[in-house]
Amino acid sequence: MSDLKSGSNLEKVLRAGHFALTGECGPPKGANVAHLKEKFSHLKGVVDAVNVTDNQTAVVRMSSWAASAVMIQNGVEPNFQMVCRDRNRLAMQSDILGAYAMGVRNMLCLSGDHQTFGNHPQAKNVYDIDSMQLISLVKKMRDEAKFLNDEDIDVPPRMFIGAAANPFADPFEFRVYRLAMKIAAGADFIQTQCIYNMEKFRAFMKMAVDMGLHEKAFILAGITPMKSVGMAQYMAKSVPGMDVPESLIKRLKGAGKGKVAEEGVQFAIEQIQEFKQMKGIAGIHLMAIEWEHKVPEIAERSGLLPRPKVD
């Protein structure tokens, strides 16, 4: 595979045609390296890359590039997330170079939840450039070896560029166009927001496949297993852009006391089986937030282990 853009494990797995599996890990609310290591230890060898969130929901945590570096030092491949909320184009380019220097090879470009959601709502809003422009920026740095201002970069960062897609936000008809734009801007792989409304997602994927987007970028379907009825109800009501069908909540309620988590896992496994067969889906992005220890089990039960080793 001579035309690898970054040489990351995730890229190699996808390029070789394997069904990819990525996980997610939120850095700790402190410089607690031991806690961070414990969290991602569950994912080692179980996924092809681990997303490292960037002050997710505008709550301050250890920076994603630092947590990514710790991961690399411990033999786990990170997918370094960067949001547009907290840094301007100078800091972005600088952090991209820094992350690459520390061994990061995958990068996910996101807008970022508005700071009013988080624990420092008084902060100044940055949003110097948006996620679309960030994707374009990383591509320019990688492929042209130039900064935004067209100056040459002394050893360019060769990142595998990722972007997020939310098929469940509004307006629905426009979502696939926005996905197409992200791919045209330079996204190599896409991770979707976690999916619960399978019918809507199938409709979205049909549009994406009709546009040939699956041939231009690798699309990974997002899954977050429901741990409880409370979690399902919270996500249905309080998380913008989240679509949780009533039928799923009913199913979880019907599972009976003590068995809801297993039902949630069961649903996730069913989703994975469908995604394995679904046209246009190149893999799964499994976000078991604060439930990282469940990932090996879910991966095993879904027939996703062992992970392929590609040179």
Added chain:
Amino acid sequence: MIIADRKPLGELLEMVKECNKILILGCKGCVTVCNVGGTKEVGVLASILKIARKKEGRPIEVEEKTIERQCDPEYIAQVKDMVGQYDAVISMACGVGPQFLSEAYPDQRFFPAVNTTSFGGAVSHGIWAERCAGCGTCLIHHFDGLCPIARCSKSLLHGPCGGSASGKCEISKEVDCIWDMIVKKKMEKGRLQDLTKMKPNKDWRTARDGGPRKSVREELVQ
């Protein structure tokens, strides 16, 4: 117009704590239009301050005056003979007023009565909303007359983000998602391709980020 809201009464009383005689200076411009700093509101604030100070047992003398605007030296000059007679002057104009007054009359203290917020207009009687962020490089013609810099919480140029739901912004159901409006309008008018083109990164130099701005009309400068 410039929109402002009156400061909390506690804050205003604190400002004039040491004063026995003050002037409240209103403005017939923007703050009159948004009913926060015109003649009427000057009268109301004067009465409120007098009530508060009477209650404390330390009455305050309050003079009231409203001038045409507080953003032109010619109007500022109109109060030349008055301003020195008070312990302090409260300006009910937008943030420009107290500054122009302070510059013209350096020996007097001018306090702002309002918190100036944004450029906007009346959306219905009694309600004013932000429409313009003063970015210095107007782009609304690209977005069918809607401004994403001012009206998108994230100032996205390629929105909407994943948090847009039912036409509302993720930060609050009270805030419309301007990108939802832009996309729907473009789809309706058959101009969706305008949105699928990449927009260049915003040059924030013309905005406040580039430093305080000045506009010069060469043909008028004497």
Added chain:
Amino acid sequence: MRLSYPPNVKVIQVPCTGRVDIIHLLKAIEDGADAVYVAGCLEGECHFLVGNLKAKKRVQYVKKVLQELGIEPERVEMFNLSAGEGPRFAEIAREMAERAKALGPSPVKIKKAA
């Protein structure tokens, strides 16, 4: 009707309570009134359509101001009645006079030097 109402209630007649503005209520308090109330037509029956609704909002505004200043918002009130309800008029006057008595003298009255 020759009904009596307390002598310490001063009535100011206006063509419509919509004529009553925030400044009038504030001035009453400023000049030492222990209480001030607005009596307008029944809601939906304002002769000038919505004057009484405007008055209601202004009364609420003044209540908020008083609260912010640490003065009892009950000193200002809005009532609605029809022009034919003489007894109700007297009843309201008595109610406010009693309320003012219960609240005590307005804290805004100029304090005599000790």
